[in-house]
Amino acid sequence: MSAFGLCFNLGPSIKMTPRLARVCATCLSHKVNRTDLRIASFTWIKRFGTGPDGGDDDSGAPVPSSPALFPFSKGASRFGRRPLSPLERVSQMLPQESLSEEVWELRGKKPREENDDTETQTPKKLIEDLDVHEQSGDGVVNESKEDLTHVLPGERLMCFGEVLLAEYRRKRRLELQKMFQLEKGSKLGSNSGFIAHDAIQGCHAGTVLRTSLGIPMLIRRPSLEEFTLFMKRGPAIAYPKDASAMLMMMDVNEGDCVLESGSGSGAMSLFLSRAVGSSGSVLSVEVRADHHRRAVLNYERWRSSWRLRSGNEWPENVHFHLGDLTNAAPSLAGRSFNSVALDMINPHLALPTVVPHLHTGGVCAIYQANVTQIIDLMEGLRCSTLPLVCERVVEVQYRDWLLAPSLQKDGSFNRRKKPPGEETAESENDDAEEGHESPAHFPFGSVPYIARPHPEQNGHTAFLVKLRKISK
Numbered sequence: 001m002s003a004f005g006l007c008f009n010l011g012p013s014i015k016m017t018p019r020l021a022r023v024c025a026t027c028l029s030h031k032v033n034r035t036d037l038r039i040a041s042f043t044w045i046k047r048f049g050t051g052p053d054g055g056d057d058d059s060g061a062p063v064p065s066s067p068a069l070f071p072f073s074k075g076a077s078r079f080g081r082r083p084l085s086p087l088e089r090v091s092q093m094l095p096q097e098s099l100s101e102e103v104w105e106l107r108g109k110k111p112r113e114e115n116d117d118t119e120t121q122t123p124k125k126l127i128e129d130l131d132v133h134e135q136s137g138d139g140v141v142n143e144s145k146e147d148l149t150h151v152l153p154g155e156r157l158m159c160f161g162e163v164l165l166a167e168y169r170r171k172r173r174l175e176l177q178k179m180f181q182l183e184k185g186s187k188l189g190s191n192s193g194f195i196a197h198d199a200i201q202g203c204h205a206g207t208v209l210r211t212s213l214g215i216p217m218l219i220r221r222p223s224l225e226e227f228t229l230f231m232k233r234g235p236a237i238a239y240p241k242d243a244s245a246m247l248m249m250m251d252v253n254e255g256d257c258v259l260e261s262g263s264g265s266g267a268m269s270l271f272l273s274r275a276v277g278s279s280g281s282v283l284s285v286e287v288r289a290d291h292h293r294r295a296v297l298n299y300e301r302w303r304s305s306w307r308l309r310s311g312n313e314w315p316e317n318v319h320f321h322l323g324d325l326t327n328a329a330p331s332l333a334g335r336s337f338n339s340v341a342l343d344m345i346n347p348h349l350a351l352p353t354v355v356p357h358l359h360t361g362g363v364c365a366i367y368q369a370n371v372t373q374i375i376d377l378m379e380g381l382r383c384s385t386l387p388l389v390c391e392r393v394v395e396v397q398y399r400d401w402l403l404a405p406s407l408q409k410d411g412s413f414n415r416r417k418k419p420p421g422e423e424t425a426e427s428e429n430d431d432a433e434e435g436h437e438s439p440a441h442f443p444f445g446s447v448p449y450i451a452r453p454h455p456e457q458n459g460h461t462a463f464l465v466k467l468r469k470i471s472k
């Protein structure tokens with residue numbers, strides 16, 4: 001989904017604010033990668049929605065330019081005399097009712113009734129909107145279960161047996177993230193107090209509840225990426241960023257038959273399982289019995305939670321085999337694979353067993369933590385007669401950015417300062433210069449942003465090697 005799609009697929013509860021419009025516009029103009037939007041300061045965006053009833057727009061496509069979606073047309077004369085900025089273009093695509101009071105004031109038009117008791121959005125209020133966990137509710141259960149009539153078609157409420165994720169963010173920092181299974185009579189405990197599991201059951205996934213100490217905690221479902229990061233591990237997993245790059249290298253498609261080794265903790269097996277779908281299959285070979293058991297347990301745990309959260313069966317398409325891949329020729333007899341993923345020690349020793357079963361033109365992707373292992377692999381290949389060519393050696397690096405409005409110590413927004421004398425010059429030229437983009441016309445842009453690489457970055461995980469089988 002594009003960054004634009006992301007911005008337009010958000011939940012119903014946050015109003016359009018200048019900050020949001022800025023982020024949407026930034027996403028548009030810089031084509032920000034969806035996966036780069038994971039930093040704490042961006043989580044609030046996901047609650048914003050612009051669908052017909054404030055809900056999500058499944059298409060993820062930009063909103064069509066129907067007249068109903070151009071609420072500014074009446075007051076457009078003010079803006080018609082100059083080209084619109086990207087920010088304004090985005091804001092014009094949004095439904096009128098989603099725009100904040102502040103935006104309307106900046107546009108010189110107040111759409112609300114005199115007796116409208118909606119609270120004016122002061123800078124402080126806007127900060128509270130941004131920090132969604134802090135601002136929501138005041139009871140233990142913020143969204144009382146009687147209010148849960150608004151369950152969208154296909155949406156399922158959290159139920160006992162599901163694997164869930166609790167998280168607490170404060171001042172743009174992720175303070176706590178914990179994965180747990182919802183069980184009747186249990187408590188979710190942490191240093192921030194506890195929440196009874198019974199209070200979570202029956203709420204929307206993505207509900208903010210308060211702990212016994214009053215700390216707001218977001219309870220939601222983990223993505224597969226999060227599940228693999230938080231699940232119980234035997235050996236280290238193939239990290240999601242690397243696993244997705246491997247899937248791309250291998251060009252895994254629905255219906256494919258893939259060989260994987262070792263199973264380890266089962267993270268790569270789960271990503272492969274999703275990629276090949278119910279018509280495909282994965283053979284996952286593991287030499288250690290404890291790792292084999294761990295991989296099977298994690299796979300089954302995800303499947304049973306999936307059944308509860310979606311009402312559908314996760315495909316049972318991974319066969320976990322206990323054995324040494326280097327001696328697995330008898331088990332592989334008569335089998336062939338579209339691609340192979342190896343995350344094991346000394347993969348070059350397994351290649352003679354594996355390569356005869358890989359389709360010609362297919363890819364074997366190899367995951368190794370140390371570059372010395374890659375050198376051993378390359379030297380092993382050089383000395384062999386295997387019909388493999390090395391196409392790429394890569395390291396996948398994500399760089400998180402801190403992108404958020406700049407705040408003062410008291411929590412209110414900093415404001416841009418105009419150069420001395422500019423304000424007078426603006427008001428004099430205001431009506432005279434047709435088409436001139438004076439700062440007075442900008443409805444947004446008064447708040448400066450922090451925008452720099454995040455000080456806390458993930459370190460090295462692995463090198464990936466792409467080998468292709470060719471016909472010599």
Ligand SMILES: C[S@@+](CC[C@H](N)C(=O)[O-])C[C@H]1O[C@@H](n2cnc3c(N)ncnc32)[C@H](O)[C@@H]1O
Pocket residue numbers: 235236237238239261262263264265266267268269285286287288291323324325326343344345350
């Ligand atoms: C780093 S772990 C793999 C992690 C896995 N990719 C995941 O995402 O959870 C490496 C695994 O390879 C297994 N292994 C090593 N040599 C093997 C061999 N010759 N045959 C099968 N498995 C092997 C190890 O026991 C270990 O569990």
